[in-house]
Every structure is written in C-alpha cells, then in structure tokens.
Amino acid sequence: MNWLTNYVRPKIRTLLGRKDVPDNLWHKCPACEQMIFHLELAKNLRVCPNCGHHMRLPAKERLASLMDEGFATIELPAVPADPLHFRDQKRYADRLKAARAETELDDAIIVAHGTIGGQRAVVAVFAFDFMGGSMGTAVGEALVAAAKLAVLQEAALIAITASGGARMQEGALSLMQMPRTTIAVQIVKEAGLPYIVVLTDPTTGGVTASFAMLGDIHVAEPGAMIGFAGARVIEQTVREKLPEGFQRAEYLNEHGMVDIVARRAELRDTLSRLIGLLTEPAARRAARPSAEVLALPGISEG
Numbered sequence: 001m002n003w004l005t006n007y008v009r010p011k012i013r014t015l016l017g018r019k020d021v022p023d024n025l026w027h028k029c030p031a032c033e034q035m036i037f038h039l040e041l042a043k044n045l046r047v048c049p050n051c052g053h054h055m056r057l058p059a060k061e062r063l064a065s066l067m068d069e070g071f072a073t074i075e076l077p078a079v080p081a082d083p084l085h086f087r088d089q090k091r092y093a094d095r096l097k098a099a100r101a102e103t104e105l106d107d108a109i110i111v112a113h114g115t116i117g118g119q120r121a122v123v124a125v126f127a128f129d130f131m132g133g134s135m136g137t138a139v140g141e142a143l144v145a146a147a148k149l150a151v152l153q154e155a156a157l158i159a160i161t162a163s164g165g166a167r168m169q170e171g172a173l174s175l176m177q178m179p180r181t182t183i184a185v186q187i188v189k190e191a192g193l194p195y196i197v198v199l200t201d202p203t204t205g206g207v208t209a210s211f212a213m214l215g216d217i218h219v220a221e222p223g224a225m226i227g228f229a230g231a232r233v234i235e236q237t238v239r240e241k242l243p244e245g246f247q248r249a250e251y252l253n254e255h256g257m258v259d260i261v262a263r264r265a266e267l268r269d270t271l272s273r274l275i276g277l278l279t280e281p282a283a284r285r286a287a288r289p290s291a292e293v294l295a296l297p298g299i300s301e302g
Contacts (some may be wrong), residue, residue: 009067045264054221059127071114077141093168103130107138117272120155126162133163136170140177143285147184156194161212165205178210194278208274219257221234222251
C-alpha cells in the first residue's frame with residue numbers, strides 16, 4: 001500500500017476541497033529514502049536536507065542558481081536533425097521531437113553568458129533529461145560557439161557536464177565532436193582565458209574522454225559519478241575488484257583527478273572566486289597569499 005497515494009493525498013484534497021493536487025508533492029531521496037516536500041527540495045537546490053545527497057538538477061534551474069540576474073542564453077547553431085536517418089526501436093527524428101517536447105530545449109545543452117558573482121562567464125550546461133545528455137553534433141557546435149563567445153567577450157568558459165557520452169544515433173559524427181570540443185577548449189586557453197569544468201552526476205563516456213578533463217580547474221559535486229566506462233565493464237576487463245567509491249567525486253579528488261569537491265550551495269561562490277583568481281593580473285596573483293587559495297573548498301596543502 002502506498003501511504004502517500006492512498007492516504008495523504010486524499011486527505012489533502014479533502015482539506016483543500018480540490019481534486020487537482022499535483023502528484024509530485026513529495027520526493028523520496030534515493031540515498032536515505034526520506035520523504036521531502038517538493039518546495040523544501042526546490043529551495044535546497046534538489047539536495048536532500050537529511051543526508052546531503054545531490055540529486056540531478058535541471059539545466060535551467062542550474063543556470064538560475066549559478067548566474068547573476070540578467071544572464072542571457074544564445075540560440076544553438078543549426079545542425080542536420082537526423083543526418084544518418086537512424087532508426088532503432090524508434091526513428092531518431094521521433095526521439096528528438098519527444099525530447100524537445102518534454103524538456104522544452106533544442107538539444108542536450110544550454111549556453112548562457114553573463115556574470116557569476118560579478119565575474120564575466122560563458123556557461124555551457126548539459127541537460128541530462130534530454131536523451132541522457134548525450135553529445136551529438138548539436139552539442140559539439142554549441143561548445144564551439146561557447147568557446148568563441150568566451151574569447152569575444154574575454155570571459156571565462158565554464159562547462160557543467162552531465163552526460164552518458166556520445167549519442168549513438170549519430171554514429172561517427174558524434175565521435176567527431178570529441179576532437180572538435182578539444183580544439184574549442186584550446187582556443188579559449190590560447191586566448192589566456194580560464195576554462196573551468198564542473199562535473200556533476202553522471203559524467204561518462206566521450207564527454208569525459210574529451211573536453212570534460214581538460215579544465216584548468218575541475219570542480220565536482222559530492223557523490224557525482226565520473227568515469228569513462230562503467231564499473232562493471234572495467235571489472236570484467238581487468239578482472240579485479242574495484243576500490244570502494246571508485247569513479248565517485250571524492251575518490252577522484254583524493255587521487256588527483258578532481259581539484260575541488262563543492263556542495264551545490266557553495267558552487268556559485270566557488271566559481272566566482274576561481275574566475276577571479278585565474279583572471280587577475282599575474283603580478284597580483286604571484287603576490288597573493290597562498291592561504292587565500294587554500295581557503296577554497298576542497299583545496300588542501302600537500
């Protein structure tokens with residue numbers, strides 16, 4: 001018997017005299033299994049107030065939580081909708097149409113420009129709810145456009161990843177986005193601008209194997225799964241038991257793959273400070289006390 005469905009919701013409808021009470025008033029934390037009221041969860045940026053588990057955050061909500069007021073999104077470059085005329089159980093064109101209707105997005109990425117804590121930034125944020133955040137031609141074009149915009153505006157480029165990897169429906173065209181996004185990152189670096197990657201749950205496959213691991217600084221959310229292949233595939237390949245917490249943000253932080261593990265509530269301030277440190281004149285940066293750098297969350301001596 002579902003206690004919320006069969007008892008709580010009918011009581012609420014009776015008290016309010018309404019029949020249109022939404023079905024998603026409560027959410028169960030996948031980690032501690034505690035029930036959380038939807039308004040409390042939204043206020044807490046979809047972080048469980050009981051155990052601190054970071055649930056996946058929609059791309060639009062993430063932009064709103066990170067960027068200052070007045071930020072603007074750009075129109076994604078036009079790409080062929082179904083270049084291979086791919087079909088599995090459904091036509092690829094139909095999958096795209098359904099994903100766009102459900103998410104109200106053009107593809108699995110949003111590019112925005114504005115400021116974060118007063119620091120200029122171009123942000124490319126992945127939408128995992130759009131076909132698993134998979135990287136196809138549209139995502140590659142969007143990242144190239146984001147890099148060019150960052151150079152034009154002399155702003156930091158921030159990539160916020162949440163992806164299952166390459167989009168299989170685009171075959172080799174999807175794999176071609178790995179070198180293209182790598183070149184886009186290089187354009188930003190050659191301009192002397194910061195490139196920061198925020199790794200969220202999950203970041204896997206071709207995204208991890210390309211631009212997601214080329215940042216000047218890598219920040220990750222607590223508990224985020226980050227890797228290339230799945231743990232089970234790796235175990236079957238190397239025929240060894242993997243360490244506890246393998247491919248999680250904390251493990252990668254301990255082993256040097258991730259620089260900072262920052263809670264979602266701290267992410268905006270962390271990014272603002274990092275952009276400031278990476279863009280201030282070299283003479284001032286050299287004279288800056290090391291204690292100020294070490295004060296950033298997740299940074300420690302040694």
